[in-house]
Amino acid sequence: MASTTAVHPDVHAPSVPFPADKRTPLDWSVAPVTAHSEGAPTLLEWPRAVAPAAGRLRLFVACDLRAAVRVEARSARTGRLLTTYDIRYPDCHQPYDAPLTPKAAQLALAEGILLRLAEEPSDSADPAADPPPTLWIFAGSQAPPERRPVLLLDRTATLDPPGALHRTLTGIGSVQPFGWMEGCVLDALYDLAVTFPRDGLARTALSEHLALYFPDGTLRYEDPRGRPADDRVYGIEATLPYAVLAKLNPLDPALSRAIESWRVRTDDTGCVKDVPTTAEGSYTVAYPMAAIAHRTDEALREAALRQLHSRRERLCTGTNLHLRLLPDGTRVYRNWARAYSWYLLGLVRTLTELGDEADTAGLWDEARRVAALALSRRNTEGIWDCYLGEPETGAETCGSAGIAAALALGTEQGRFDTFREGAAALRAWEALAETYLTEDGWLSGSSPSNKGGEELQRGGYRMLSGVGNGLMGQLGAALVRLGAVKDWTQP
The missing domain is CATH 1.50.10.10 (Glycosyltransferase)
Known part of the structure; x- marks a missing residue:
C-alpha cells in the first residue's frame, strides 16, 4: 500500500457569519463553503515546490449539517472541475476525501482550488428553492494541522496500515x-x-x-x-x-x-x-x-x-x-x-x-x-x-x-x-x-x-x-x- 505526502494549503474564505445558535468546536478556526448565489468561493493555495501525483483532497466538516450537499473543487484560474464531494448528513469532525488524478493534482498545485457548493441546474431547479446550506470546514491557524484541508499525494514507499x-x-x-x-x-x-x-x-x-x-x-x-x-x-x-x-x-x-x-x-x-x-x-x-x-x-x-x-x-x-x-x-x-x-x-x-x-x-x-x-x-x-x-x-x-x-x-x-x-x-x-x-x-x-x-x-x-x-x-x-x-x- 502506498504512503502519502501531506501538503496543507493556505485557505482564503469569504466573510460569512457562523450560525448564531451554534459554536465553533473547541474554538478551532473554521471556513465556510457556500453556493454561488451566496458569495465568493473558498480558495485553497499550495506552495509551488511540490511534485504532483495522484492523490486525494481531504476536508473535515466543522459543524453538523442536516442535509446532503455536493462540493465542487475547480482549478482557480481555468475553472476546470477537478473533483467533487458527495457529503450527506455529516457530523462535526467528519473527514471526506475526494480523488485527484495526476493532472488534477498538477492543476491544483499550480492554480489553487476553488471550493463551492453545487446548485441544481436552472432548468430543473425550483426557482423558489433555497440555496444549499453553508458547509463549514476546519481551516486556519487556530485549527490543528490534523483538521485542516490537506492534499494527500500518493508516493511509492509502503506503510503498515x-x-x-x-x-x-x-x-x-x-x-x-x-x-x-x-x-x-x-x-x-x-x-x-x-x-x-x-x-x-x-x-x-x-x-x-x-x-x-x-x-x-x-x-x-x-x-x-x-x-x-x-x-x-x-x-x-x-x-x-x-x-x-x-x-x-x-x-x-x-x-x-x-x-x-x-x-x-x-x-x-x-x-x-x-x-x-x-x-x-x-x-x-x-x-x-x-x-x-x-x-x-x-x-x-x-x-x-x-x-x-x-x-x-x-x-x-x-x-x-x-x-x-x-x-x-x-x-x-x-x-x-x-x-x-x-x-x-x-x-x-x-x-x-x-x-x-x-x-x-x-x-x-x-x-x-x-x-x-x-x-x-x-x-x-x-x-x-x-x-x-x-x-x-x-x-x-x-x-x-x-x-x-x-x-x-x-x-x-x-x-x-x-x-x-x-x-x-x-x-x-x-x-x-x-x-x-x-x-x-x-x-x-x-x-x-x-x-x-x-x-x-x-x-x-x-x-x-x-x-x-x-x-x-x-x-x-x-x-x-x-x-x-x-x-x-x-x-
Missing part, C-alpha cells in the same frame, strides 16, 4: 464530538495505554482529549446539532466518556453529572432513555454505570443490569435485534450492524466491569446468544453487512469493528470460545486492516450517522469513520492481549 491507525488514534486528530463518538475513541486510547504500558503516545492522547472537553474541570462541548451544551448532558449518548473518567479516577467529581443525567431520564420501569429506547444505551449508559459502580455501589450496579435487561426485553424479537423502540411500539433498524455493535459491546463491557457474580450469568447467556447470531450472519469477507443477513446493503466497517471488538473482549473474559468468537474477531481484524484501513490510518467503508434515516443506510453510501478508528483500536488491543496478533502499534 495498523501502524498508521495507531499514529492517527494517538494524536489530537482522532478527537470526535463529545458523547458516544468520542467515547469510542477514549475507550481505545485507554485500552492501548493498558495493553502497552510503555505507550506514552496513548496516555498523552488520552489526557489531551479529556483536557479539550474538561478544561479546569468543567465540561465544555456542543450537542449533536452544534449548540453549546456546557456543564450539562444532552442525552444518554453523551455519558459514554464517563466510563473512562471513572477508570482513571473513581472519585472524579465530574461523575456526578452523569449520575444525575441518568436519574432524570429514568422511566417508571428503571430504564434510562431519551424518547425511544435504544441499543446505544447498553454501551453509553449501562457500561459507564458499571464503571462508576465498580462492584461496590449496589444501587448503580443494579441500575446497570436493569439497562441490559430492559433493552433485551424491548429490542429483541426472536432472532432479530432492533436499534430503537419508539413510543408507539414500532421497532426500527432491524439487525442494523451498529445496533449489534452497541448492544453486544455494551453487554460485554458492562458485565466485565461488574465481575463474576450470579446476577450476571443470564446476561452472559444473552451475550453468547447474540454473538452466535452475529457469527451466523457474517458475509464472505468475514465481516458484516450494514444490515446483518442482507448482503444487498453492502459491507459496513464501523459496525463490523464494534461487533468484532465485543467478540474479542468476551473471548478475553473466557465467556466466548477462542476457536469460534475469538477466531471470528481475528478474521474481521485482518479483513478490515487489509482492505479498509487507509494508508494514513482511517477506517473507510462506514455508513454515515443514522440521522439520514434507513434509506440512506441501505443505499450503499460509505465514508471514513473516526468512530470506526476507535472501535478498531479497541479490537486490536484486545487481540494483542489474547495473543492473536503481534504488537501492531510499532512500525
Whole structure:
C-alpha cells in the first residue's frame, strides 16, 4: 500500500457569519463553503515546490449539517472541475476525501482550488428553492494541522496500515464530538495505554482529549446539532466518556453529572432513555454505570443490569435485534450492524466491569446468544453487512469493528470460545486492516450517522469513520492481549 505526502494549503474564505445558535468546536478556526448565489468561493493555495501525483483532497466538516450537499473543487484560474464531494448528513469532525488524478493534482498545485457548493441546474431547479446550506470546514491557524484541508499525494514507499491507525488514534486528530463518538475513541486510547504500558503516545492522547472537553474541570462541548451544551448532558449518548473518567479516577467529581443525567431520564420501569429506547444505551449508559459502580455501589450496579435487561426485553424479537423502540411500539433498524455493535459491546463491557457474580450469568447467556447470531450472519469477507443477513446493503466497517471488538473482549473474559468468537474477531481484524484501513490510518467503508434515516443506510453510501478508528483500536488491543496478533502499534 502506498504512503502519502501531506501538503496543507493556505485557505482564503469569504466573510460569512457562523450560525448564531451554534459554536465553533473547541474554538478551532473554521471556513465556510457556500453556493454561488451566496458569495465568493473558498480558495485553497499550495506552495509551488511540490511534485504532483495522484492523490486525494481531504476536508473535515466543522459543524453538523442536516442535509446532503455536493462540493465542487475547480482549478482557480481555468475553472476546470477537478473533483467533487458527495457529503450527506455529516457530523462535526467528519473527514471526506475526494480523488485527484495526476493532472488534477498538477492543476491544483499550480492554480489553487476553488471550493463551492453545487446548485441544481436552472432548468430543473425550483426557482423558489433555497440555496444549499453553508458547509463549514476546519481551516486556519487556530485549527490543528490534523483538521485542516490537506492534499494527500500518493508516493511509492509502503506503510503498515495498523501502524498508521495507531499514529492517527494517538494524536489530537482522532478527537470526535463529545458523547458516544468520542467515547469510542477514549475507550481505545485507554485500552492501548493498558495493553502497552510503555505507550506514552496513548496516555498523552488520552489526557489531551479529556483536557479539550474538561478544561479546569468543567465540561465544555456542543450537542449533536452544534449548540453549546456546557456543564450539562444532552442525552444518554453523551455519558459514554464517563466510563473512562471513572477508570482513571473513581472519585472524579465530574461523575456526578452523569449520575444525575441518568436519574432524570429514568422511566417508571428503571430504564434510562431519551424518547425511544435504544441499543446505544447498553454501551453509553449501562457500561459507564458499571464503571462508576465498580462492584461496590449496589444501587448503580443494579441500575446497570436493569439497562441490559430492559433493552433485551424491548429490542429483541426472536432472532432479530432492533436499534430503537419508539413510543408507539414500532421497532426500527432491524439487525442494523451498529445496533449489534452497541448492544453486544455494551453487554460485554458492562458485565466485565461488574465481575463474576450470579446476577450476571443470564446476561452472559444473552451475550453468547447474540454473538452466535452475529457469527451466523457474517458475509464472505468475514465481516458484516450494514444490515446483518442482507448482503444487498453492502459491507459496513464501523459496525463490523464494534461487533468484532465485543467478540474479542468476551473471548478475553473466557465467556466466548477462542476457536469460534475469538477466531471470528481475528478474521474481521485482518479483513478490515487489509482492505479498509487507509494508508494514513482511517477506517473507510462506514455508513454515515443514522440521522439520514434507513434509506440512506441501505443505499450503499460509505465514508471514513473516526468512530470506526476507535472501535478498531479497541479490537486490536484486545487481540494483542489474547495473543492473536503481534504488537501492531510499532512500525
